Amino acid sequence: MAVETTTGSRPAPAAGDGGSTAGPGRGSGGGDADRTGRKSGASGRLGRAVSRYWYAWAMVAPVVGVIGVIVGYPLLRGVYLSLTDADEANVERVIGVNHLPATYKFTGLDNYVSILGDSVFWDRLGWTVVWTAGCVGVTFVLGLTLAVMLNRQVRGRSFYRIGMIVPWGIPAFVSVFAWKMLFNEKNGLLNQVLDGGGIDAVPWLGDPFWAKVAVIAVNVWLGVPFMIVAMLGALQGIPGELYEAAEMDGAGPWQRFRNITLPGLRAVSSTVVLLSTIWTFNMFPVIYLLTRGGPEDSTEILVTYAFRLSFINSPRDFATSAAWGVLILVLLSLFTVVYRRALRRQGEVW
Amino acid sequence: MRRVTAVTAAAAVLALTATACGGDGGSSDNAGKGEIAGTVTYWDTSNDAEKGTYKKIAEDFEKKHPKVDVKYVHVNFGDANQKFKNAAGGNSGAPDVMRTEVAWVADFANLGYLAPLDGTPALDDAGDYLKTAAGSTRFKGKTYAVPQVTDTLGLFYNKKMLKEAGVGVPGSFDELKKSAKKIKSKTGKTGLYLRGDDPYWFLPYLYGEGGDLVDPTAKKVTVDDAPGAKAFARMKDLVDSGAAVTDSSDGQENGLKAFQDGDVAMIVDGPWDIAGAQQGKEFKDDKDNLGVAPVPAGSKAAGSPQGGWNLSVYAGTKNMRTAQEFAKYMSSAEVQQRTTEELSLLPTRESVYDKPSVRGNKMVEFFKPAVDEAVQRPWIAEGNSLFEPVRGQMDAVLTGGRSPEEAADKVGDDFRKLLKDQDYK
Structure with missing residues (x-):
């Protein structure tokens, strides 16, 4: 029963999400146009579509408008700026009564050529991939393990559940600052504990290797609650009868986990992994607040570098920063497409 | 090709600024005769210990000019640059001063974003300003600010600890290294806390070797010349x-704490940390234990970077004349004397240093020699x-x-990238 609601209803909202604005309208409108097109000319087709679906379009219009203004316009503007040499000193500015017109030029793909020809981009990309894979991998395994543990009848289960959710309830920047204090090499709690055990102080944020470990650890800590909640939900959707039947057939705990739990989780976990990949790829606050990309750029990911270009450098380099933003968008879109393909090949309805 | 466009663009902007501001200057001259009035918004970036005094000082302007309403806004030092750029660039919410x-x-x-102040009431008795302080107010031949306070780095030292080790105040980093050995053997403590997290602290070592980051007149990146590598080598040697x-992070907190607790005998720091250092356990009961000397010399010279704060008038202010008068007031000898008396900040006017209350001030005594250099x-x-x-x-x-030479080369390459529009060599 429950398994039907999870696996059965899951793809439907996913499809709706994918095209929440245009999806339903486009789907039915297209079919209608095909049918009516055979009967009459273009104007009649349009007129009929309008008279038949005006209500749906009217309902969708505000959403389309809002998304166009808050997503579409900045996106297009960013893409345009990435093709120019715009920076803070040559964009249009109005200062009181003085009006300084824009003097930047269209430079075509110059920005992209120089970014892709520079080792800085490839270095950052390499670490960003490691960082994303590391964070998502560890978070997923940890979240799944904790969720499986919490899914049993244990004493104080609700207490544990609330405890696991707490990191989610704290604003990320507060947690990051707390972690930064723990990591402090000379006066931080972590090193004092190690010192008590006779271990030398670890330069948590001072050494490139340990800094990488530190930022991943903090991001895992921040990401696990979401993973637990999602996994718990999915686990509770797996019907108990399956486990009972498997036990009757003599399957051991590991076999049950591999053959019932994991397949039962796949629909949820594939979505969750995709989401957390995208979030982690662009996880700005953890890196920026913990290490500012240091030591020596060793923890700088793509987004923190784009931020540096457009906010820390002066004059702020809008064009190059926008080009980095577009490249990040392209990379994530490519990843999503490949990921969906892979899932579809495995028989997921998406 | 690129160069040409950049130059023309820069020229166009300059010309536009110049003409636009010229117009403003004219209107303010016309208004110059009457009594000043209106609201002036002032963004203050002083630290938590200073802001109360600055608020009072700013609002005292109203006593002199009853028709003026001063709106004091405190902005954190760390955010102020971004906030001002956002406000001025977006043409909304920028302060007048x-x-x-x-x-x-x-x-x-x-x-x-800034209005030139040459020939306006804001620039009052400009000959009185310290040369170094006045230098930072000029850009491309025009004056865009008036200096308010100045500062620089100095060597803070723990008098008792140096005495115990039997060493004097080091005049050079070589001497410091030798003294550190004695300090270690006599007291078991480390000689110096070296700020490795903040690039500002690289400058004393660079200047000490006779180098600089860039040479703006020759349009040349100089950080990767010999002194740059020597400066990195010097820092590495002191640590190794x-x-x-x-x-490599949290240097401000860790350094001050190490100095306060007596874990290190010396630290290179600025006047803003004097009050903090004196709250530490080594100095709380014995304020005289804290000594301040000029930054030790490298192999060529002793030099530390000039810091400090200026007052600028926003080019888009609706109340140009009042804003100029306010900047003049905040930079006046009277206000500077007050900030020294109440906050021990270093004045930027030669004449203020002659005032007995300023001359007798301990911090001024500490830092004036350093500021002069x-x-x-x-x-x-x-x-x-x-x-x-x-x-x-x-x-x-x-x-x-990384080797110091490689590091200096890398910094030089990065500088050329950042300065590519200016054609630095």
Whole structure:
């Protein structure tokens, strides 16, 4: 029963999400146009579509408008700026009564050529991939393990559940600052504990290797609650009868986990992994607040570098920063497409 | 091709700024005769210990000019640059008068956000300003700010500890290294806390070797000349030999704490940390235990970077004349004397140093010699962005295994990238 609601209803909202604005309208409108097109000319087709679906379009219009203004316009503007040499000193500015017109030029793909020809981009990309894979991998395994543990009848289960959710309830920047204090090499709690055990102080944020470990650890800590909640939900959707039947057939705990739990989780976990990949790829606050990309750029990911270009450098380099933003968008879109393909090949309805 | 477009663009902007501001200057001259009035918004960036006094000082302007309403707004030092850029660039919410860090003036002026002050009431008795302080107010031949306070780095030392080790105050880093050995053997403590996390602290070592980041007149990047590598080598040597300890992050907190607790005998620091140092356990009951001397010399000279704060008038202010008068007031000898008496900040006017209350001030005694030797930084629009590459290479040299020469070369390459529109060699 429950398994039907999870696996059965899951793809439907996913499809709706994918095209929440245009999806339903486009789907039915297209079919209608095909049918009516055979009967009459273009104007009649349009007129009929309008008279038949005006209500749906009217309902969708505000959403389309809002998304166009808050997503579409900045996106297009960013893409345009990435093709120019715009920076803070040559964009249009109005200062009181003085009006300084824009003097930047269209430079075509110059920005992209120089970014892709520079080792800085490839270095950052390499670490960003490691960082994303590391964070998502560890978070997923940890979240799944904790969720499986919490899914049993244990004493104080609700207490544990609330405890696991707490990191989610704290604003990320507060947690990051707390972690930064723990990591402090000379006066931080972590090193004092190690010192008590006779271990030398670890330069948590001072050494490139340990800094990488530190930022991943903090991001895992921040990401696990979401993973637990999602996994718990999915686990509770797996019907108990399956486990009972498997036990009757003599399957051991590991076999049950591999053959019932994991397949039962796949629909949820594939979505969750995709989401957390995208979030982690662009996880700005953890890196920026913990290490500012240091030591020596060793923890700088793509987004923190784009931020540096457009906010820390002066004059702020809008064009190059926008080009980095577009490249990040392209990379994530490519990843999503490949990921969906892979899932579809495995028989997921998406 | 690129060069030509950049130059024409820069020229166009300059011309536009100049004409537009010329118009403003005219209107303010006309209004110059009557009594000033209206609201003036002032963004203050002083720290938590100072802001109460600054608020009072700013609001006392109303007593002199009853028709003026001063709106005091406190902005954190760390956010102030970004906030002002956002407000001025977006043409909404920028203050009439801004307390501007010395390195920001060129940056803001380059973007057309600041009104030139030459020939306006704001620039009063300009000959009285210390030369170094006045240098930071000029950009491309015009004055865009008036100096308010100045500062520089000095060597803080723990008198008792140096005495116990039987060493004097080191005049050079070589001497410091030798003293550190004695301090270690006599007291078991480390000689120096070296700020390895903040690129500003690279400058005393660089100046000490006779180098500089860039040479703006010759349009040349100079950080990768011999002194740059020597400066990195000097820092590395101090740390590797055990004469100094360092951190690659949290240096402000860790350094001050190590000095307060007597874990280190010396630290290179600025006047803003005097009050903090005196709250530490080594100095709380014995304020005289804290000594301040000029930054030790390198192999060529002793030099520390000039810091401080200026006052700028926003080019888009609706109340130009009042804003100019307010800037003049905040930079006046009277106000500077008051900030020294109440906050121990260093004045920027020669005449203020002659006042008995200022001359007798302990901090002024400490820092005046250092300020006199302070090195002016390159006042160019990109000045602020030059620090990021230095920070990265400081990390690489001090905690990674990069050689000082490689690090200096890398910084030089990064500088050329940042300054590519200006055609630096």
